[in-house]
Amino acid sequence: MSAPLRLVIVTPERILLDEQVDALRFPLYDGQIGILPGRAPLVGQLGAGELKIDQGSTSRSYFIDGGFVQIKGPVVSILTHAAIPAKDLNVQTAEADLQKALHMPAHTDAEFDTKQDAQDRARRMIDLAKHK
Amino acid sequence: MANVRALRKRLKAIRNIRKITRTMELIATARFKKAMDRATQAAAYTKKIGEIAADLSHAATDFSHPLLETHPEPKHGVLLVLTSNRGLCGGYNSGVMKQTLTRLREIKEHGQTVTLEVSGKRGQTALRYQQIAIDKQFNQFEDKPAFTEINEIADRYIRLYVEKKIDWVNVAYVRFESSSRQTAVLETLLPFAGTEPKTGAGGSEVEYEFLPSPQGIIEGIVPAAFKARLFKCFLDAAVSEQIFRMVAMKGATENAGEMISELSRIANRARQAQITSELSEIIGGAEALNH
Structure with missing residues (x-):
């Protein structure tokens, strides 16, 4: 070992x-x-x-x-x-982050990537907040 | 002879001021210790980033990133000025202002334009007095700058720089060199000078596995290093401000002490003189009655 x-x-x-x-x-x-x-x-x-x-x-x-x-x-x-x-995560704030991410503009490739990343991040945060 | 009562009044006022300056000195000392702790903690991050960058330079041959490139014909840039929100800190703000004004003059001479961003009320009022337009101002950074807020600023600079809307980023602030030495400086953050892979740290000849690839890591680490550097400027400024205030208030307390001893001497003399003259009047009066 x-x-x-x-x-x-x-x-x-x-x-x-x-x-x-x-x-x-x-x-x-x-x-x-x-x-x-x-x-x-x-x-x-x-x-x-x-x-x-x-x-x-x-x-x-x-x-x-x-x-x-x-x-x-x-x-x-x-x-x-x-x-x-x-244990300090909060489902509500994470949901709010997701909503914000869903309403981000995505006109260029770079903006699209940022939006996708922000969504992923928020979804994972929600996941973790729910199953803590 | 001076009026005893007026002297006493002044003495009392100076004693009060001494109390205030001494308290301010103590507060600044406490804040300095806290700010210093934060700065040392933050240094660990910068050190690690530097370490990874050094490891990368062994593995990757071309260390390139848009933030490292110098734009050929600089036209427009950002000047970020870090001053304090409150005064009574000696030459702290004037030092930063001197750097700022020199740089602004230089920019004008070269026919470039600038976006001026100022943090701290002191710098804002000083520039307004000089009738220089400020494009963006921050007041929220006291002695505890938060990384999330600086992250936003850094992200904005990175985006503008990569899109070639700005050609340089300068920061004027007071750099903390040691607790007895802080200097107002003007630093160029972009084009980024790199993380200076340490030479001589040859112990790290480890064969790393890079995920995704050395180039991929570079793409992530250069912005991270830039953010850490900008954050360090804010932390340094906060530490230096407290030191300047500590020194200024120490001087003020000492001066007040000197003034108090000087004034109480004069006041005592004046009191003595008054008593003497009263006595001689009484004796004179008594003598006159005897004759």
């Missing part, structure tokens, strides 16, 4: 978390990834969605909003704009 993972979550405002964990699941730009101790080095772009942390028999969830992950040895660094504990 390799050394246990150390998870560091960094947002632009502060270091949110720095502790030992057993396993991790989080979204990359194109789908979920699971991390266990002994993972090969990786640099990846994150998507929006649920970060699930397993510690022993308990697990916790955060909502992360894009960013990057760097895995180097046992240290997993997650750099993200915002990480919100799942």
Whole structure:
């Protein structure tokens, strides 16, 4: 068994978390990834969605909003704009975000992409808020 | 001789002012510590971004991104000025204004145009007094700038820059170098100077797996680094403001102390003189009665 993972979550405002964990699941730009101790080095772009942390028999969830992950040895660094504990999520605000995303203009390709991303983000937030 | 009562009144006023300035100094010290904590916490993010960028530079040969490109013929840009909302902080705002005005003059000489964005009431009033039009103003950034708000500003700059509607972004603010040294500077944020992959940090010769690809990561990390840099400007400005206020208020408290000792000396002299003259009048009167 390799050394246990150390998870560091960094947002632009502060270091949110720095502790030992057993396993991790989080979204990359194109789908979920699971991390266990002994993972090969990786640099990846994150998507929006649920970060699930397993510690022993308990697990916790955060909502992360894009960013990057760097895995180097046992240290997993997650750099993200915002990480919100799942229990602080609110279905109403997430629904409001979705409504806002649905009413965004989409005349150019870039605008269309932004709209799509915003919708995905809001839907995942609603999902996580409902199943916390 | 000076009027004792008037002197006493002045003394009382100065004592009150000293109380206020001392309190302000204490408040500024407390705020400085908080702002400093925030700045150190934020530094971790910038450091990590730099690390990833350094790792990338090993893997990717061409490090290119629209934000890194210099536009050939600059015509229009954005000048963001960070000042404080409140005064009584010594030369903090005037330093920033000096940088701003020099840059504005330079822009005019080169026949370019500028969108002027000012954060902080002090800078806004100073520019209005000079009759310089401000295009956009912010007042919400006190000593705790929030990343989400700066994110919005940064996104707007990135969009404008990529669409080639602006050719540069300058920021005038007070940079925090150490707790005894802060200087008003003008920095060019765009074209972005890169994240300066650290040389000598050769320990990170790790073969990474890149998802999606090195180029894909670059596309994400350059804007993130730019945002972190802009955020750092706001944090630096907040820390420096508190230091300037601390120093200014310390000086004010000391001056008030000096004035108090000087004035109380004069007041005591005046009181003594009054008593002496009263005494001599009484003695004089008594003497006159005896004869």
